[in-house]
Amino acid sequence: MVRTRFAPSPTGALHVGNARMAVLNWLFTRKLGGQFILRIEDTDRERNVPGAEEGICDDLSWLGLDWDEGPGCRGYPERGSHGPYRQTERAEYYREHLERLRAAGAVYPCFCSDAQLEEERQSALEEGTPLRYGGRCRALSAAETAARAAAGAPFAWRFRVPDREVLVRDLAYGEVRVPAGEIGDFIVLRSDGQPTYNFAVVVDDITMGVTHVVRGVGHLSNTPRQVLLYQALGIEPPVFAHVPTVLGPDRQKLSKRRGATSIAEYRAQGYHPDALVNYLSLLSWSSPSGEEVLGRAQLIEQVSLDRIGVADVVFDGAKLRFLSARHIERMPLPELLAAVEPFLDPDRQPIAPDLLPVAVAAVRTHLTTFADIGAALSAFFPGPDAAPPVLDAAARPVLAAAREALRSSGWEEEALQAALKQVGTETGARGRALYEPLRLALTGAAHGPPFIPLLQVQGRELVLQRLREALAREN
Ligand code: GLU
Numbered sequence: 001m002v003r004t005r006f007a008p009s010p011t012g013a014l015h016v017g018n019a020r021m022a023v024l025n026w027l028f029t030r031k032l033g034g035q036f037i038l039r040i041e042d043t044d045r046e047r048n049v050p051g052a053e054e055g056i057c058d059d060l061s062w063l064g065l066d067w068d069e070g071p072g073c074r075g076y077p078e079r080g081s082h083g084p085y086r087q088t089e090r091a092e093y094y095r096e097h098l099e100r101l102r103a104a105g106a107v108y109p110c111f112c113s114d115a116q117l118e119e120e121r122q123s124a125l126e127e128g129t130p131l132r133y134g135g136r137c138r139a140l141s142a143a144e145t146a147a148r149a150a151a152g153a154p155f156a157w158r159f160r161v162p163d164r165e166v167l168v169r170d171l172a173y174g175e176v177r178v179p180a181g182e183i184g185d186f187i188v189l190r191s192d193g194q195p196t197y198n199f200a201v202v203v204d205d206i207t208m209g210v211t212h213v214v215r216g217v218g219h220l221s222n223t224p225r226q227v228l229l230y231q232a233l234g235i236e237p238p239v240f241a242h243v244p245t246v247l248g249p250d251r252q253k254l255s256k257r258r259g260a261t262s263i264a265e266y267r268a269q270g271y272h273p274d275a276l277v278n279y280l281s282l283l284s285w286s287s288p289s290g291e292e293v294l295g296r297a298q299l300i301e302q303v304s305l306d307r308i309g310v311a312d313v314v315f316d317g318a319k320l321r322f323l324s325a326r327h328i329e330r331m332p333l334p335e336l337l338a339a340v341e342p343f344l345d346p347d348r349q350p351i352a353p354d355l356l357p358v359a360v361a362a363v364r365t366h367l368t369t370f371a372d373i374g375a376a377l378s379a380f381f382p383g384p385d386a387a388p389p390v391l392d393a394a395a396r397p398v399l400a401a402a403r404e405a406l407r408s409s410g411w412e413e414e415a416l417q418a419a420l421k422q423v424g425t426e427t428g429a430r431g432r433a434l435y436e437p438l439r440l441a442l443t444g445a446a447h448g449p450p451f452i453p454l455l456q457v458q459g460r461e462l463v464l465q466r467l468r469e470a471l472a473r474e475n
Pocket of ligand 1: 007008009041201214215216219
């Protein structure tokens with residue numbers, strides 16, 4: 001049974017770089033019928049931002065990335081039998097695993113103070129030697145350690161790194177070998193009892209039964225330490241797949257300052273959530289068919305971890321917009337109506353509710369985001385300061401014939417088609433010569449929504465009035 005996790009720290013909004021990990025894990029898990037876990041990595045309490053966890057839950061559910069196990073959050077009950085799902089609530093698991101490491105002789109108490117460690121760090125920097133723990137407390141005798149602890153000296157627990165090469169097998173980056181002696185003894189539990197990131201993640205992944213760890217390549221350098229912890233605990237590590245960092249258009253790491261946008265902002269801007277899922281999946285992966293516009297079901301069917309590339313990926317806002325337009329275009333009309341609804345301003349929206357389906361269906365291909373709906377609908381009516389259309393002599397008979405035909409025509413699609421055909425037959429005008437003068441008379445613009453919906457949305461009264469006015473101006 002495949003079990004994956006998305007493990008955000010609640011330090012702020014969910015951004016594209018991080019959301020991409022949720023997308024990949026979720027797609028891969030859904031493909032294999034496994035379980036997707038949401039785990040909140042909140043050990044670094046000072047960095048936690050109030051409300052961030054709720055924001056992450058909201059964003060994941062807006063993206064449609066449902067989790068099988070996770071904390072109670074924003075109306076979702078806690079789910080799953082491997083909880084709690086916040087690291088700050090898992091202290092007993094860390095204690096228990098520390099005991100195992102102690103029993104195996106894999107950790108030792110370290111009494112070094114922050115000041116001592118900082119001093120060591122400074123001199124290493126000055127001398128250009130590697131920044132590694134020097135091993136002072138590793139060498140303490142059991143008696144001395146016991147005496148210091150009995151005297152109440154605070155201490156952390158440090159992992160005793162064995163003197164051998166560490167091998168990490170990564171699905172994307174291959175075999176990563178770290179030579180003996182490169183990793184210094186590292187802290188697993190701080191003197192205040194808090195686990196460090198590497199220790200907490202390993203304990204959680206073990207106790208939650210995680211089988212595949214898919215995360216940003218920024219964590220690849222942590223992985224050798226994690227592998228050492230697995231080995232010391234006598235547990236087979238999960239499968240690792242690290243995914244390259246997303247860069248901004250300037251090829252620098254995407255950051256808030258460099259225009260990284262949070263998922264909540266894309267939502268507010270009216271992007272289709274499926275377009276984000278589609279786009280974010282393509283940032284690290286390519287479909288075997290080379291197709292780019294992929295719905296959820298297709299992504300689930302096609303995704304595989306062995307197609308994760310390690311080349312740099314550059315965020316491309318234009319491609320995201322392109323995909324958003326394609327996904328909007330494909331939506332069933334009732335869904336589209338519901339999705340644009342929050343973006344309609346009821347006071348400025350000129351279209352009667354019963355005509356909204358016709359209007360929205362007519363302009364669906366004009367929408368890049370749901371937020372474009374206002375502008376798209378306003379194209380059904382002449383703008384407040386649209387100049388009166390300039391019509392040439394050939395336009396006059398077309399407008400006159402249209403006025404006649406539309407006065408008595410039915411207003412459903414077929415009747416309107418027939419009326420326009422009749423105008424064409426009577427005047428000999430065809431194509432652009434027929435539609436352009438009519439469109440100009442009705443909206444003041446040469447381009448806009450398809451013509452039949454335009455007539456339907458404006459309604460007979462307004463259409464006849466606009467034609468009359470245009471003809472009057474011609475005189
Ligand atoms: N909490 C870590 C992060 O947000 C993820 C750790 C992991 O996936 O192992 O970067």
